[in-house]
Amino acid sequence: MHDELRAALAGLLDGLPPKQAAQAVDRLIANYRGRTPTDAPVLRDRGDVAAYAAYRMPATFEAVRAALAAFAARVPGWSPAAHVDIGGGTGAATWATAATWDGVGSTVLDWARPALDLGRELAAGILPDTTWQRQVIGDGLTVPDGTDLVTVSYVLGELRPEARRAVVDAAATAGSVVLIEPGTPEGYLRIREAREQLIAAGLRIVAPCPHSAACPIVPEDDWCHFSVRVSRSSLHRQIKGGSLAYEDEKFSYVAATRGDAAPAAARVVRKPQLRKGQVLLELCTADDGLRRGTVTKRRGTVYRAARDAAWGDDWPPA
Numbered sequence: 001m002h003d004e005l006r007a008a009l010a011g012l013l014d015g016l017p018p019k020q021a022a023q024a025v026d027r028l029i030a031n032y033r034g035r036t037p038t039d040a041p042v043l044r045d046r047g048d049v050a051a052y053a054a055y056r057m058p059a060t061f062e063a064v065r066a067a068l069a070a071f072a073a074r075v076p077g078w079s080p081a082a083h084v085d086i087g088g089g090t091g092a093a094t095w096a097t098a099a100t101w102d103g104v105g106s107t108v109l110d111w112a113r114p115a116l117d118l119g120r121e122l123a124a125g126i127l128p129d130t131t132w133q134r135q136v137i138g139d140g141l142t143v144p145d146g147t148d149l150v151t152v153s154y155v156l157g158e159l160r161p162e163a164r165r166a167v168v169d170a171a172a173t174a175g176s177v178v179l180i181e182p183g184t185p186e187g188y189l190r191i192r193e194a195r196e197q198l199i200a201a202g203l204r205i206v207a208p209c210p211h212s213a214a215c216p217i218v219p220e221d222d223w224c225h226f227s228v229r230v231s232r233s234s235l236h237r238q239i240k241g242g243s244l245a246y247e248d249e250k251f252s253y254v255a256a257t258r259g260d261a262a263p264a265a266a267r268v269v270r271k272p273q274l275r276k277g278q279v280l281l282e283l284c285t286a287d288d289g290l291r292r293g294t295v296t297k298r299r300g301t302v303y304r305a306a307r308d309a310a311w312g313d314d315w316p317p318a
């Protein structure tokens with residue numbers, strides 16, 4: 001799926017001079033930087049959308065895939081038949097959903113027609129069971145009855161507070177919901193607020209939090225986020241500049257369900273520190289809130305598991 005997405009994106013900019021693609025990315029960044037939500041789509045035409053897809057889609061795809069993998073680990077054997085991707089744009093979260101489960105039927109909703117058109121084009125022949133539909137996020141937004149999964153990725157930050165509440169309310173009518181935002185303090189705060197809303201609507205949080213009680217993080221001090229490594233294709237390097245072969249995409253997320261699922265006992269919330277004969281784990285736990293654990297070599301299999309643990313993993317491993 002990952003390779004197919006790369007191939008589709010590579011074909012997308014075929015024939016477009018690198019300079020022109022770089023200019024479109026610059027325009028897009030300028031549009032996004034410091035902007036407040038507007039009444040009109042930022043992705044206005046094919047140039048904007050192609051730039052967005054080339055510049056951001058590999059990273060948003062990987063972040064959503066990581067969030068969905070964490071959710072899927074808590075609901076083994078479950079898979080969604082009907083999925084709705086709200087503010088789905090060019091379909092990164094729909095690609096990630098198809099990479100996580102087989103046989104999903106997806107509906108991508110977005111107000112930007114050029115994004116939907118390009119998303120449809122990229123997915124042609126690869127995500128056949130996908131419908132692309134124009135929809136404004138606002139009071140009238142509803143999710144069809146029987147929807148198993150709603151994803152909302154990198155959208156809440158583009159919305160005014162009322163629209164943000166409306167989209168989370170609509171998402172909360174589905175069986176399960178996964179929300180993803182940039183892994184910044186602001187992105188985390190939006191996830192934190194949406195998390196409260198999902199709990200109030202009767203859903204249970206299953207990832208990343210080990211419980212549905214209040215988040216133990218003090219927002220002035222820290223923010224809950226994770227990281228995923230995104231390899232850069234030569235196309236991506238050309239568009240973004242720089243020579244690094246990869247970049248780390250930071251993201252915040254929450255996954256909640258009405259189904260029969262339980263969160264892990266704890267989650268690794270920082271990159272584990274390997275010391276001589278010991279591993280330091282920063283954990284968010286069901287019983288003790290945020291806690292630092294030290295696992296020494298003497299603990300044998302637990303120590304080996306700690307050495308293998310990564311930021312974002314369940315703890316202890318299943």
Ligand SMILES: C[S@@+](CC[C@H](N)C(=O)[O-])C[C@H]1O[C@@H](n2cnc3c(N)ncnc32)[C@H](O)[C@@H]1O
Nearest residue numbers: 060087088089092110111112136137153154158
């Ligand atoms: C940063 S993009 C994220 C796209 C996609 N979900 C992803 O993860 O790559 C934000 C998307 O939200 C859509 N959007 C923003 N405000 C919206 C609104 N009020 N109604 C519908 N879609 C909206 C934009 O058109 C855009 O496609």
